[in-house]
Amino acid sequence: MRPTEICDRRERHVLDDAGLQALREAARLSPDNLPLRQHLAGQLLAKGYLAEAEAEYRAALVLAPKNADITAGLAEAFVRQSAHGAALAALEPLLASPGYPPRLGVLAARALFGEGDTARAGYRYHEAVSRDPSVADADLAARLSAPPAPLYATPETPPAAAAPAGETSAEVERSGLTFADVAGMDTVKEALRVKLLLPIQQPELFAAYGKRAGGGVLLYGPPGAGKTHLARAAAGELGASFVSVGLADILDMYIGSSERNLRATFELARRNRPCVLFFDEVDALAARRSDMRQAHTRQIVNQFLAELDGVDQNANEGVLVLAATNAPWYVDVAFRRPGRLDQPVFVPPPDAAARAAILRILCRNKPLAEMDFDAVARVTDHFVGADLKGLVDRAVEAKLQQSISAGRPIPLSTPDLLAAAKSVRPTAVREWMATARNYVMHANDSGAWDELMPWVKGKW
Structure with a gap:
């Protein structure tokens, strides 16, 4: 059976479900109703309509980009479709935040295990369960505890032995x-x-x-x-x-x-x-x-x-x-x-002078026109080094396309960086500073975080 026929058949099953059809019609008439969309996505996921659930979770995330429950639902839909990389990409922004919900760690463990990364899957799973035993997944725990199956092993070519415990893989x-x-x-x-x-x-x-x-x-x-x-x-x-x-x-x-x-x-x-x-x-x-x-x-x-x-x-x-x-x-x-x-x-976010210096380092050894790095630094407030590297990479990619069409290297210019700055958004600095402010203001009896005081009381 062709994939299109499978999709058509599943769509007919959804249409045959009166309850789901009513929910979908309600969501169509109220596209900005977040609880309704989330409920519809959950029902689709529970009944195994994974592609349809994914679509609804995506639509709900547009309305609430940082909602952990919606992200978990989308990741679950991805994992059950064996789209493990997509699941990890969806979970990554939340996993980077301190104190993320433990159930997200279990989902990440399932995705990592699906990609064959058993060591990281084991860490994610045990860390999540140690914080909240109620999220335990007995099937996943059993699979993590089992010895790994040999890959491509035949009687003529036995699998290589695993490295002995206690031998570090660091170099x-x-x-x-x-x-x-x-x-x-x-x-x-x-x-x-x-x-x-x-x-x-x-x-x-x-x-x-x-x-x-x-x-x-x-x-x-x-x-x-x-x-x-x-x-x-x-x-x-x-x-x-x-x-x-x-x-x-x-x-x-x-x-x-x-x-x-x-x-x-x-x-x-x-x-x-x-x-x-x-x-x-x-x-x-x-x-x-x-x-x-x-x-x-x-x-x-x-x-x-x-x-x-x-x-x-x-x-x-x-x-x-x-x-x-x-x-x-x-x-x-x-x-x-x-x-x-x-x-x-x-290690603070760079100020304007540091951002200009970072840009100079990132742009060295590249064909350059007359550059005003200070001007770019002024429009990249809240950018850290990783953000600035992404900005330069994006400007270089655009300039490479022009150079390929022209058949010669075209120098990178200040307007190129300014144009890239408009399409690159700073990453997690604001969110990190908001978390830091909570600790400095409300959990700093020992004075351990006094160094952060000028930052959290400033423009952040």
Whole structure:
């Protein structure tokens, strides 16, 4: 049977359902009635009309773009149609927000499992269930716990053995960036220089005061502000090894494996010292233990703390730990104890001067006309580095099309960047600042977030 015939048959079934037909007619007459559209989408999903449910959820999202229930319904429709990438794309903006609804984590786990990413699926699932056991999915849990099936295995070609637990998949790199490649952020760069770099660059001076080379800094701020870029530049500035650690390098669905992976990662950094060991999204590995309901997730935090302390006072000498997070308030307070990640450093959104400097760096080595980067910076308020890179990429794509038609490179100009700025919207800075304001104003008894006070009281 052809796909069009299947669609026609399903449409006839919908039309045969008097209740659904009445709801669809009501939605047609009241297209802006959000509860009605959401109810219709839910009924279509419950009865298995997945494509029709997807269409209704899409229409509802136009009316309420940030509605978690509607997003969950759309993701469910995608997952049940095996459109796992589309489901993850729909969920991603909400998953990036602190404290997202746990049921969204389970949906993300189902989509990740469908794409074959079992490790990340296991993390998402266990993190969601630890916050709300009622969202548990027994079938998904059983599939995550089962050993993975071999791919394309035949008697003649047996599947390759999995890597032994405790062998990190993180790799040692050499960064080609330095602080000269980081526009603005002078205060942040100076904090990193004093805390991490100078003890290695001037060991005799620091040794006179009993200061050893090593330690940790927690970089925090809105998404896309350049925390990872800073970490790579710090390694390049020092000429040190660089080890970037993601969640997939550490987290494992089998109890005890995550702790062994974490230990192996620190051992890798110690063997390659001086080394900058960078943990991205560290709040997932260092979450508050009081929020965790399962013992094995608390054990990961305990192992992380033990590795930061080292087996002796010299264990981590020459290992500079940088961690980045968008949600520092979810990091366990024990990580801020002296000797661990004891210096939270705020990585702010760039001001106008920094935005102009970022644009200069992004546009270097490109054919340029006379440029007024300050003019572009003035119309890109609330843009972070990632937004500005997207702006330049869009302008370059448009200019490439012109160059292909002309048969020669046409220089990039200020009007090109200004035109691209009109079509690019800043990402999550406003939302992040709104969350930060809540913590600064209402959950800051310890004074941990005083550094954010001038920002949240300003124009944000």
